[in-house]
Amino acid sequence: MKASQFFISTLKEAPADAEIVSHKLMMRAGLIKRLGAGIYNYMPMGLRVIRKVERIIREEMDRAGAIELLMPVVQPAELWQETGRWDKMGPELLRVKDRHERDFVIQPTSEEVITDIARQELRSYRQLPKNFYHIQTKFRDERRPRFGVMRGREFTMKDAYSFDRDVEGAKKSYEAMYAAYCRIFDRLGLTYRAVAADTGAIGGDLSHEFQVIADTGEDAIVYCPESDYAANIELAEAVALIAERAAASQALEKTPTPGKSTCAEVAELLGLPLARTVKSLVMATDEKNDAGEVVGTQVWLLLVRGDHDLNEIKAGKLDGLKNGFRFATEAEIVEHFGCKPGYLGPIGTRKPVKVVADRTVANMSDFVCGANEADFHYTGVNWGRDLPEPDLVADIRNVVEGDPSPDGKGRLAIQRGIEVGHVFYLGTKYSKAMNATYLDETGKPRLMEMGCYGIGVTRILGAAIEQNHDERGIIWPDAMAPFTVVICPIGYDRSEEVRAAADRLHGELQALGVDVMLDDRGERPGAMFADWELIGIPHRVVISDRGLKDGKVEYQGRRDAQATAVAAGEVVAWLQGKLSV
Amino acid sequence: MKASQFFISTLKEAPADAEIVSHKLMMRAGLIKRLGAGIYNYMPMGLRVIRKVERIIREEMDRAGAIELLMPVVQPAELWQETGRWDKMGPELLRVKDRHERDFVIQPTSEEVITDIARQELRSYRQLPKNFYHIQTKFRDERRPRFGVMRGREFTMKDAYSFDRDVEGAKKSYEAMYAAYCRIFDRLGLTYRAVAADTGAIGGDLSHEFQVIADTGEDAIVYCPESDYAANIELAEAVALIAERAAASQALEKTPTPGKSTCAEVAELLGLPLARTVKSLVMATDEKNDAGEVVGTQVWLLLVRGDHDLNEIKAGKLDGLKNGFRFATEAEIVEHFGCKPGYLGPIGTRKPVKVVADRTVANMSDFVCGANEADFHYTGVNWGRDLPEPDLVADIRNVVEGDPSPDGKGRLAIQRGIEVGHVFYLGTKYSKAMNATYLDETGKPRLMEMGCYGIGVTRILGAAIEQNHDERGIIWPDAMAPFTVVICPIGYDRSEEVRAAADRLHGELQALGVDVMLDDRGERPGAMFADWELIGIPHRVVISDRGLKDGKVEYQGRRDAQATAVAAGEVVAWLQGKLSV
Known part of the structure; x- marks a missing residue:
């Protein structure tokens, strides 16, 4: 190709709305051109990169036995109503009415459509397993699109869907996709990690994110340099940092801490390490009747060490909290603790609350926590002696750098990453909602076991640049270079x-x-x-x-x-x- | 590829809504699967054909110097408002509001977006000519989608747009695209014709349709087997079939034709050839004031020979009619002719009307026409003697098989065709509306001359099948076969x-x-x-x-x-x- 026969358009300055380096460089290098908020033209130089990425994805999907088809961008609402996503999804689902006032969606993904195809086309166990994929335009109406292609509204995604007879088969399909994804990101020449991710309501442990490593990444990914343990921060297991609770050595004392409402301030005032303090977080769960009216509220006190952060995903898996919880209101807090936030603690609450202690907190002794009285904390607090044992001990915190790896093989490190792929075991979530069954060997209908596997094609461009650039511009891996x-x-x-x-x-x-x-x-x-x-x-x-x-x-x-x-x-x-x- | 690793799904019977052979065969062969009205999944077998078509198109577009990019499916309304298409286009333009209630369209084509790119990127004469294309999903909300991919709502189109310094350059770009299209359809192995087409309001003669020849085609295409003349029926010029008007040989006679209101019935009753009769069609044009109120109406009588059909496109180019005309209402007809439709004619109207005679009618003598009295016709009618010469003589009819070719080189034949491509000189229609200018050698801003060039990728599948099938199924040309x-x-x-x-x-x-x-x-x-x-x-x-x-x-x-x-x-x-x- 000669430059005179191509289109090259570079800019000295990036536009003001480009906040991150990949967005700036993609604009300056003329790879993309803004058409609207989160909507970009892919200019000739950028399209060449996309096509190279797509080709590698296609080759590896085909090699893994997946079969390409093409599902429409505009999809009838009926299927989305069948799975309930029409109601569940918020305004990020772009909805449109046709000339006959019928409802449609602009696809953000295609679970509904592929399951509709599968329930019509895959009738016998002999036709399974099958894995269908397409590479197609998607739309997600982000509230605040930003970062160029990293959080755009219209984007290109490869999404694959596997259909299997049983869980064992689904696991094999999952593993085949996991391996294909590794080949894809290897071939693209990117430094990445596959990290275990949360499976939400589906359960099980079959969910991995493929994260391109970059200091500017918005996800924290946790790994053990001494083993193959890797998970995202939502999932990474935090072990107790104190193996056994030591005996009490201090007396319980109510100490004035005027105006010091954070653990860090209190630790500084008292001259103690932050790791001696305990942070109190107050949540609430509502009991509702069939009409959806709140008929009762339970208040929860979640305790993590002063230098740790609550992990809401983990908390949301606990019995009692897993149907949804919220931060308690100030009124609820005052009612239960007799004190405003900043000086709360588990000792002497005005009304009973359920106390959940993080694993580490449960093994602490002589610790510091709020006294449920403004401007006062307790020091020398000890479980059993000064307050009852917690109602529940659980892993409810984010891991931090240096924590022991949960596989016992070393210490954890944390990197930043950009999610570019996700493999996910879906189970029968969609096949059940849409009655996608096949006939097994005995002629009995059974629900298909599904998995879904996505790669953000256009997002890969941004991630690759975040990982590979210098002050002069982009540094493409050979396989992706225009x-x-x-x-x-x-x-x-x-x-x-x-x-x-x-x-x-x-x-x-x-x-x-x-x-x-x-x-x-x-x-x-x-x-x-x-x-x-x-x-x-x-x-x-x-x-x-x-x-x-x-x-x-x-x-x-x-x-x-x-x-x-x-x-x-x-x-x-x-x-x-x-x-x- | 082995069948066991692919997805094959054939049907014995086509679904009831499949009306034409290509739709039936595409459904039966498992190339497509209906998702909604005019919206199809492209199944693996069908997608392979699409990809082959796309590859050939891409190769020939690149060879012709066009540059590929990718414009979004969801486009901001502002650009469409700039060109006026937001208001002019009816409900076939699918409109959507995002979460912030901003207006967008789902693209049916991309003139607005590419012109927006061009006005920002192409600033100097040195950057011209340029031709950009993309192959992308389109949506047109047809009132009555049917015939499978032939008149679907969501479809894939290749659309290219050329930008030139002047008309001469635009013609070269046009010719390059014309030649590329010939290579594309040659390589696809299809029998086709490039036919001159109407340019509508743009004017000029630079518009060609690429028509795949098929008996089932919905377009009539006119060509001369002895020369290279070819045009679609809207445009094909009809010459006078009578070189010179013969002298009158019959007396004017008012003849009873009770209940015979069509030319065919009258000719049969009178034992005359249909070609001796003249058909009367009454149109009206409205004069409006600035407020859009009708302040005056002109009634027109259009005359074509009894065996000919009016061509409304041609009529719409006549002075007086070119700003829009309509069929006259029955009230208007009675007011002007003193008679209801069926027995109308140019002699003795109650109020004056403007008479437009087709070229052939103008040279007829001793002809038959309605007498403006129910159940009566005139015979032996002669211009000049029995009625004044027509106000206007023009080509206002469709050609028929056997007409002399307008290039004088033989007689015309008519075939049916399916439009799969269109090359069109746009002039400055869009560049003017959007102020897309470049600086010429003297530093003066000038409007870019544009052309647009479309190929209906998915439509080609249907057209190829209409042309190539037998009772057992599809017969793909090698280049398109899955x-x-x-x-x-x-x-x-x-x-x-x-x-x-x-x-x-x-x-x-x-x-x-x-x-x-x-x-x-x-x-x-x-x-x-x-x-x-x-x-x-x-x-x-x-x-x-x-x-x-x-x-x-x-x-x-x-x-x-x-x-x-x-x-x-x-x-x-x-x-x-x-x-x-």
Whole structure:
């Protein structure tokens, strides 16, 4: 490809609304162009990256035995009503009425449609397992779209859905997809981690997120450098940091802590480590009658160590809390504790509350907590002696860096990541709602076991850039680069020799199937180099009269600090040694 | 590909709502699956055809210098308001409000968005010409979606848009697209015609439809077998069938024609050829004031020969009619003619009307027309003698088979066709509305000259089937077939020899890059053959024990009446001789 036959549009400055580096660089490199909030045109340079990503995904999905089809963007509401998602989903589901006032949705995913296909097409156990996928435009009406393609509204997603006879089969399908995803992200050349994720209401342990590692990632991912343990922060198990509760050594004392309402302030005031304090969080659960009216409320006191954070996902799995809980209102807090927030604690509440202690808190002794009286805390608090044992001991906190790994094999580390893929065992959630059954060997109808597997195609671009960039621009892995090699001739328009050498190299590389760009625009060297560094082409060859006089051209990898002179006759072989695709 | 790893789903009967053969066959062959009115899932077998069509389109668009990008499905209303299409388009434009109550459209085409891109990105004459295209999901909310993919609501279209400095450049871009379209439909293996089409309000002669020839086509296309003249029926010029008006030879006579209100009935009653009668059609144009109120109405009498049909597109280009006309109401007719429809004519109207005669009618003599009195016609009518010359003589009829070609080189023939592509010179219609200018050599802003070029990707499937099918099913051209060759082994599951021979052939063909399907399902031969004939695979090889005993396999092309025995060792070479891709 020659630049004159392509469309290149770079910007010196990123638009003001671009907050993160990938968004800025995608705009500046002319990969995307904003059409509306969270809606982008994929410009020619960006589309080339998307197509490369799609091709790798398609090849690996096919290799894993998945079968491609194409489901519509505009989908009838009836199917979404069948599963209840029509009502359950909020305004992020874009709804539209056609000319006959019939309801439709612009698909955010396709569970309903694929399950509708499956219940009609897959009738016998002989047809199972099956895995269907498509790569299609999706829409999610984000309340606040931002970060370019990272949280856009219209985006491209690969979504696959597996149908199996039983749980065992579904696990195999899941594993095949997990392996395919590893191959996909390996081939894309990204540093990533597959981390165990929460399965929510489905239960079980079959859910993994594929996270591209980047300091700027919005997800915290937890792993053990000494083992293969990896989970996202919502799921990662926090063990008790105190193996056994020590005997009480201090007397219970009510201490004035005027104006000190946080654990950190109290610890500082008292000259104690933060790890000696206990944080009190007050939640409430409502009991409702059939009409949905609240007929009773239970107040809960959740205790985590002062240096720890509550993990609401974990709390939401506890008996009593798993049907939904909320933060208690100030009125409820005053009613139960006789005190406003900031000085709350488990000792001497005005009305009984259910106390849930984190595993670590349950083993603490001589600790500090609020006294249920403004400007006072208790010190020297001990379970059993000063207050009853907690109603429940559970893992309700986020892990922190350095925690013991739950597999007992070392200590946990935490990285930031960007979720680009998700494999998920669905069980019979959708097949049950839509009565998607097959006939087993005995002729009995049975619900199909399902899994769903998504990859955010356009999001991968943003994630790859967050992971791979420098102050000059993007640094694409070879497999994703819009062009793998760029030839930058100096004086293409005025030197016969330069033009001939550049054209020859361009032709030779094309003949070898290398995705090569020849910049024939006649830009000055500085501007030309800056463009291709911004765009992030991984391999550059500079051809100049001066070099050719010595029979040399210059090679520079995008991450190389400086260029290397290479004999003009050997540059093809040199490049072949450098290219990973 | 082996059948067991793919998804094949054929039906004995087409669903009741499938009215035309392509719709029936696409449903029966499992290419598509209905999701809602005019909305289809593209099943794996159908998607393969789409991908092949898309690839050919993409290759030829790229070869022609067009540059691919991707514009969103969901587009902000503001741009559509700028060009006025938001108001002008009816309910076929699907409109949607996002969570913030902002208006959007689901794109039916992308003139607005591409012009928005062009006005921002193409600033200098040096950047022109440019041609951008995308292949993307479109939605048109048809009032009555039908005929499967032929008039669906959601469909895939390739739309390209060219931007040029001037009309001359735009013509070159147009010609390049015209040539690319010819290559595309040639490569797809379809019989088609490029026919001149009406340019509507834009004017000029730069509009061609690409019509796939099929008896079932909904468009009539006119061509001259002796020359390269071809146009659609709306545009094809009808010359006067009578070179010179003959002198009157009959007296004007008012003849009773009781109950005979059509030209055919009158001709039969009077024992005259239909070509001696003249048909009267009454139209009206309204004059409106600035407030849009009707302040005056002109009634028009349009005359075509009894055996001809009025062409409303042509009539709509006449002075006085080109701002819009309508059929006159019965009240208006009675007011002006003193008679109800059925016996109308140009002689002795009660109030003056403007008379437009078709070119042929203007040269008729001794003709028959209504007498403006119920149950009476005039015979022996002659211009000048019995009534004034017409106010206007114009081509206002459809051509008919056998008419002289307007290029004077022979007689016209008419075929039915299915429109699958359209190239269109847009001029400055959109660039003017959206102020898309570039700076010319003198630094002066000038409007870009535009063209648009569409191909209905999914529609091509239907058109190809309408053109290529028989009572057993589809007959794909090689280039479009979901698989080019199918290997049908008889006894794959029980004969070692058959299995080995089938697997070997499958492997050899795959190694040669042939898109081959091996049917390893173990179906009985009759069912297996019926499936692949229905699906329309163009080349079939049957491998059986009986044949292998003689060292033979059987080859049968989808259009062949019977199979040919081919030496097993030579079948690859045999196939290579047969395949066109």
